[in-house]
Amino acid sequence: MKPVILNGSLKLDFPVGLGPMAGVTDSVFRRLCRRQGCGFLYTEMVSAKAVLYGNRGTDALLAYEPEEQPLGVQLFGSDPDILAEIARRMEDRGFSFIDVNMGCPVPKIVKNGEGSALMKDPVLVGRIVEKMAGAVKIPVTVKIRAGFSPDNLNAPEVAYAAQESGAAAVAVHGRTREQYYSGKADYTVIRRVKERVHIPVFGNGDVTDGPSAARLLAETGCDGILVARAARGNPWIFGEIREYLETGRQLPKPTVQERCRMMLLHAQMLTEEKGEYIGIREMRKNFGWYTAGIRGASRLRAEANQIETLAQMQEMVKRLMT
Numbered sequence: 514m515k516p517v518i519l520n521g522s523l524k525l526d527f528p529v530g531l532g533p534m535a536g537v538t539d540s541v542f543r544r545l546c547r548r549q550g551c552g553f554l555y556t557e558m559v560s561a562k563a564v565l566y567g568n569r570g571t572d573a574l575l576a577y578e579p580e581e582q583p584l585g586v587q588l589f590g591s592d593p594d595i596l597a598e599i600a601r602r603m604e605d606r607g608f609s610f611i612d613v614n615m616g617c618p619v620p621k622i623v624k625n626g627e628g629s630a631l632m633k634d635p636v637l638v639g640r641i642v643e644k645m646a647g648a649v650k651i652p653v654t655v656k657i658r659a660g661f662s663p664d665n666l667n668a669p670e671v672a673y674a675a676q677e678s679g680a681a682a683v684a685v686h687g688r689t690r691e692q693y694y695s696g697k698a699d700y701t702v703i704r705r706v707k708e709r710v711h712i713p714v715f716g717n718g719d720v721t722d723g724p725s726a727a728r729l730l731a732e733t734g735c736d737g738i739l740v741a742r743a744a745r746g747n748p749w750i751f752g753e754i755r756e757y758l759e760t761g762r763q764l765p766k767p768t769v770q771e772r773c774r775m776m777l778l779h780a781q782m783l784t785e786e787k788g789e790y791i792g793i794r795e796m797r798k799n800f801g802w803y804t805a806g807i808r809g810a811s812r813l814r815a816e817a818n819q820i821e822t823l824a825q826m827q828e829m830v831k832r833l834m835t
Contacts, residue, residue, distance in 0.1 A: 514758055517713045517736050519652040519681040523609055525583060527552035528737030529726070529754055531744055532684075532717055533587045533614070533656075539573075539795075541782045543581050545775070546744060550752040552737075553583045558614045561590035561599040573787075575606065583609035585654065589617060591626045591637065593644035600645045600653065610652040610681070613641060615671070618658075618690045629690035632661045635671050639678040646679030656684040656717075656739075659702040662691045666702050669709040676710045683710065684739050687718035694742065703733040715739050722750065723757020723764075730758075746802025748775065769807055773834045776803045780826045789823055796826060807833065 517528040531538060531546045533555035543554045559574050577584055586608045590596050600611050615638065617628030624630075631638055638655070646653045655675045660666040672683045685706050687698030698718025707714045716735040720726045721743040729738060744750050749771075753764045767775070779799055783792035800817040804810035813829060820826050 514730075514737070517682070519610060519654070519713065523583060523652050523681075525553050525737065527755060528713075528715070529751060530554060530715070530737070530739050531751075532739035532741030533558055533612075534741055534745075536795075536798075537745060540577050540581065541779065541786055542748070542799075543584070544578060544782070545779060546748040546751060547581055549748040549750075550755050551748075552751070553585070553609075554581050555585045555587045555612060558587045558589050558617065561588045561592070561596050564588075564599045564602065565595055575603075585610040585612045587612040587614050587656070589614040589622065589627050591631065591641070593637075593641045596641055597644040597648040600649045604649040604651050608651065610654055611645065611649065612654045612656055612684075613645065614656055616656050616658040616686050616690075618693050623690065629658050629661055632658060632667065632671055632690065633665075635667070635674040638671055639674040642675045642678035642680045646681075652681035653679060654682040654684065655680050656686070658686045658688060658690055659699050660689050662689055666699070668702050669705045672706045672710050672714070676712050680712060682713040682715065682736075684715040684717055686739075687716070700729060700732040703729075703735060707734045707736075713737065717741065720754075723754050726754045727758060746772075746799060746805060770834055772803050772807070773830050776800065776830050777827060779803075780823060780830075784823045790821075793820055793823060793826055796820075800826070800829075804833065809833070 517525045530553040531551050535557050538557050557574050559571055563571050586603045603611055615631040622628035657668055657671050659668050668685055685703045687700055687703050703716045713736040715737040716729045716733045717739040720729055720740050726738055749767050756764050780796045783796050797818050801814050
């Protein structure tokens with residue numbers, strides 16, 4: 514894959530990134546993915562209003578380590594002035610770029626006119642991007658869906674509005690808001706976006722390995738890819754995609770031993786960063802993702818939901834290794 518340059522200044526040497534996922538893509542997981550070859554990263558989505566009003570919960574969401582760069586902060590909101598003000602603050606924090614979430618399908622976000630609700634108002638999209646791009650020097654990008662509903666697949670129109678207002682790139686999830694994450698991603702809509710705009714376009718949806726990444730690129734003409742749900746419990750996917758796109762060779766899937774070692778590292782890093790109480794509780798869901806498909810692991814998942822200490826997690830993982 515060719516490198517992608519945003520705003521003539523930010524170079525993404527390997528334009529395959531980890532898509533933002535609430536409750537998943539924290540600093541620890543981002544670092545694990547980066548070490549496996551991920552080209553760029555996003556924070557979990559952060560409320561611009563929460564930052565404005567000093568919500569203490571945003572501090573953890575905005576924390577990062579230097580090795581995560583290039584790292585973008587993903588903001589959500591609908592007020593152009595608030596988003597522009599928070600964009601300035603995020604630039605001061607050292608993020609590489611700022612992304613605006615225009616695709617989140619969660620009802621409480623949509624009811625506030627945020628996330629994928631913005632797909633229904635391309636004019637507001639333009640105002641938001643114009644204000645933000647005018648407030649900072651780093652690139653401003655947007656993440657959208659194919660449309661809000663199947664009868665209004667207006668991603669090309671929204672992407673064009675964002676481009677003309679100063680967006681440096683657009684990422685398109687090939688599902689509508691009404692689909693959430695069901696059904697198949699519509700690559701024809703992503704291709705239409707690519708044909709409509711001249712800024713870089715990143716495709717998102719149904720990429721689970723090297724061959725599916727190659728298919729998305731071939732069918733859409735995209736400049737890059739975002740991988741989200743397929744990365745949960747599978748940070749190796751980025752190295753796998755890189756190898757396939759560069760050589761056509763499919764790497765073997767990680768062994769049970771390799772998966773267990775990654776789980777142990779993930780659990781240790783979480784407890785070091787968040788404390789044992791929070792870290793282990795967050796590791797419970799990761800245990801389920803890492804062990805998907807491992808023979809005999811299903812009986813341990815219910816047990817994993819009761820684990821409270823790092824030592825208990827380590828003991829359980831070692832049982833899988835033997």
